[in-house]
Amino acid sequence: MTHVMLDLETMGTRAGCAILSIGAVVFEPRNGSLRDEFYQSVFLEGQDKLGLHTSDSTLKWWNAQSEEARKVLTCPDRMELGSALDKFQEWLPINAYVWGNGADFDNPILAAAYAAFNMPQPWKPYNGRCYRTIKNLAPDLKLARSGTHHNALDDAKSQAEHIMAVAMRCNLTLA
Numbered sequence: 001m002t003h004v005m006l007d008l009e010t011m012g013t014r015a016g017c018a019i020l021s022i023g024a025v026v027f028e029p030r031n032g033s034l035r036d037e038f039y040q041s042v043f044l045e046g047q048d049k050l051g052l053h054t055s056d057s058t059l060k061w062w063n064a065q066s067e068e069a070r071k072v073l074t075c076p077d078r079m080e081l082g083s084a085l086d087k088f089q090e091w092l093p094i095n096a097y098v099w100g101n102g103a104d105f106d107n108p109i110l111a112a113a114y115a116a117f118n119m120p121q122p123w124k125p126y127n128g129r130c131y132r133t134i135k136n137l138a139p140d141l142k143l144a145r146s147g148t149h150h151n152a153l154d155d156a157k158s159q160a161e162h163i164m165a166v167a168m169r170c171n172l173t174l175a
């Protein structure tokens with residue numbers, strides 16, 4: 001199977017919130033490498049009309065994040081959410097395991113965004129995987145961050161490196 005680490009930057013913490021960016025990377029547990037990357041930032045404007053909410057507490061949280069991370073809110077490369085979802089669907093390898101940071105965060109939030117467009121999520125529902133569960137098997141093995149914390153691609157890459165380190169430590173085979 002192909003493994004994909006997914007990371008979203010969002011305007012909330014539950015399914016149905018607005019999305020600011022989608023980051024993902026293919027990783028290869030057999031040799032510890034990172035492969036194809038995906039990154040797309042999206043316009044917040046208009047997502048409320050799709051029924052995707054912005055949480056006041058998340059808005060406050062964003063105001064406290066680094067200037068570099070907050071560039072997602074204004075960067076010139078943003079596109080409409082629907083186009084970003086199409087682009088992610090085209091990029092995502094067929095039959096990938098999609099790993100999110102928390103069974104209740106990235107995957108269901110992205111699935112809800114697809115549902116807002118009456119589109120099915122582009123991974124099979126039984127191929128969703130939870131990185132948070134795996135990382136808690138080795139709580140002393142800390143994630144080594146590279147790049148900008150809360151940049152969706154940088155987070156996805158750091159998390160992919162981390163899950164492979166945890167798997168090695170715990171002698172887990174991510175088949």
Ligand SMILES: [Mg+2]
Binds near residue numbers: 009150151152
């Ligand atoms: Mg993130």
